[in-house]
Amino acid sequence: MSGSSSNGDEKDAISNARNLEGLMKQMRDVSLKMGKPEKAKKYYEQWEMHKEMTQTLEKHDNSISEEESNSEEERDEMYYASAHDGLWLADGHDGMMMSLTEDDFLEEQDAYFLDDQRASNGELIHADEFAQFPPLEKLEDDQFWVSLRSKKLSVATYVVRRLSEGLCPPLIRIQRMEEDGVNEMLEFKAKGNQAFGSKDYEKAIEFYEDALNNMNIPRTMFIAPEDQMSLVVNILSNKAECELRLHRYNETCHSATDALSLDGGHEKSRIRRAKAELALGKQKGGGKSVVILVQANVDLEEVLRNDSGIGTDAGIKTAQTLLKAANRCLKTAKDSYLQKNPDTDWDLWVRQLRSTCW
Numbered sequence: 001m002s003g004s005s006s007n008g009d010e011k012d013a014i015s016n017a018r019n020l021e022g023l024m025k026q027m028r029d030v031s032l033k034m035g036k037p038e039k040a041k042k043y044y045e046q047w048e049m050h051k052e053m054t055q056t057l058e059k060h061d062n063s064i065s066e067e068e069s070n071s072e073e074e075r076d077e078m079y080y081a082s083a084h085d086g087l088w089l090a091d092g093h094d095g096m097m098m099s100l101t102e103d104d105f106l107e108e109q110d111a112y113f114l115d116d117q118r119a120s121n122g123e124l125i126h127a128d129e130f131a132q133f134p135p136l137e138k139l140e141d142d143q144f145w146v147s148l149r150s151k152k153l154s155v156a157t158y159v160v161r162r163l164s165e166g167l168c169p170p171l172i173r174i175q176r177m178e179e180d181g182v183n184e185m186l187e188f189k190a191k192g193n194q195a196f197g198s199k200d201y202e203k204a205i206e207f208y209e210d211a212l213n214n215m216n217i218p219r220t221m222f223i224a225p226e227d228q229m230s231l232v233v234n235i236l237s238n239k240a241e242c243e244l245r246l247h248r249y250n251e252t253c254h255s256a257t258d259a260l261s262l263d264g265g266h267e268k269s270r271i272r273r274a275k276a277e278l279a280l281g282k283q284k285g286g287g288k289s290v291v292i293l294v295q296a297n298v299d300l301e302e303v304l305r306n307d308s309g310i311g312t313d314a315g316i317k318t319a320q321t322l323l324k325a326a327n328r329c330l331k332t333a334k335d336s337y338l339q340k341n342p343d344t345d346w347d348l349w350v351r352q353l354r355s356t357c358w
Contacts (some may be wrong), residue, residue, distance in 0.1 A: 157264035
């Protein structure tokens with residue numbers, strides 16, 4: 001990592017921390033106006049924590065400016081120590097989540113819709129093709145979400161997350177795959193599953209990638225039919241399992257993250273990412289190890305929390321076993337890190353890291 005690149009990463013981390021600080025203050029104010037003091041208290045605590053995070057990062061940044069002699073390894077440590085959005089920055093499946101925040105997102109959606117409408121001889125109706133999201137202060141109202149469920153539509157978890165942060169466009173087009181595309185995807189998935197059963201994990205990955213990449217399917221599954229969203233999530237998660245068995249831990253984490261960006265409650269993807277994080281945490285050492293192991297803890301706690309109500313007994317048992325191992329590894333990483341960095345406020349740092357994990 002070059003000095004200029006590292007400096008840019010640090011500036012980005014500071015900017016992100018400031019944005020989160022402002023967002024938490026905004027959410028606190030909204031909660032107070034809505035007469036929800038308990039939520040306001042929660043957002044106030046988050047606001048205070050992010051203020052501390054901003055101050056810590058600014059202090060690190062000033063320290064780096066004053067001490068240009070810092071080694072590349074030390075800079076790398078600081079970058080990981082201030083990781084934003086968890087370690088696995090979620091671009092989403094094939095980078096689709098990045099396009100969600102682009103300035104011309106709405107214009108592009110409308111342009112594509114008009115092209116499709118002309119191709120359909122005017123049969124497509126705008127109201128049937130787009131989902132209108134409620135404003136931030138009404139996001140928790142059930143009416144919108146009940147309406148989506150009645151239409152058997154799913155909203156990607158990362159979109160929900162961006163909605164709750166006030167960073168999502170108000171209008172998003174519903175993406176539906178054609179029947180031929182779904183059937184072709186199912187064929188490739190079946191071939192991948194067969195190769196997996198034969199323990200030919202390399203070949204299985206090829207088939208799963210064919211299912212995802214070699215067909216004309218929507219790459220922007222922000223909101224889509226439940227069965228189609230589920231199909232893509234399962235293929236991504238199967239790919240992650242193959243990569244895990246081949247000890248390609250970084251690739252495992254990114255494939256599992258793609259799946260989780262669509263369905264954050266997908267138990268197998270959480271567990272697969274956590275297993276890879278445990279392996280990476282043992283390899284990396286230093287600040288990198290801490291960041292990865294904190295994310296592993298969060299993943300396993302999410303499985304045990306089972307907010308979606310669809311967790312399995314086997315998954316919960318696996319998560320309990322892995323969490324014990326993750327806690328042991330994190331204790332070892334803590335002792336090692338504090339021995340080299342005795343002035344670190346460990347509890348604050350871990351709270352900061354956990355606040356950006358998902």
